[in-house]
Amino acid sequence: MNRTYRVGELARLTGVSVRALHHYDRIGLLHPSAHTEGGHRLYAIDDLVKLQQVLTLRYLGFSLAEIGVLLERPGFDVVASLRAQRRAIRDRISELKRIETVLGTLLDRRILSGEWTWELVVAAAAAAQDGLAKEGETMEKSKAYYNPDEMAQFAEVGEKVSAKEIQEIESAWTELLAEVRGRGDLDPTSPKAQRLADRWDALTTRTMAGYQHHPKLQSAIARNYDAGNFEGFERAPQAADIAFIDQAKAARQT
16 A cells, blocks of 8 residues: 555655645645545645645746646646746756856955955846846746646647757847847848848747647737737837838738
């Protein structure tokens, strides 16, 4: 028979309070697999795995209500979810390491010289702010405009697309958007504008390749762009960018 744990034992093993475990049971987030004849909760290994999911998703910024919907979604894949969580944690670790490096350089220079170096203080502040901005933009905008089911589908897509491919796509968009926004008075009919439109189409196709089995998610993405929800989010195409590309495409047919 597989080992089971009473609620107090599980609390000691995981650091989660008995009160919290009782609360998770009451709201239907984590029910024990069994009960003793006296009515005491008994948790099995599958319950422990589910608790891990709850705790990690909370760490990543999801509410208990969102987690409940996500874990109960038909076809929810625990292994795929764990991999997606691991990738999100790795991204956060990379960001923290970058900030730690800047802080280390600042402290080392302070110890050696006895003075604060203006440029390094600015770099440390900028690194921390950039980390906050990236985390805030990514999580809050996603949670504001996509429901838990759609967020889960994003996680599935992220699991299927390699980290290298994601990085290359993000870099390509950063470069392309910079060129589109620096176009000045470029004529949409010009060869340069046509090349930008061609690159836009190719990159859009590449970006959406991972979403081909998620038509509802594609619709949700389009809906949010049509609603202007990503205006001001500089890493996303803006209305003015899209309008110029549309003009360049229209010029092909005249």
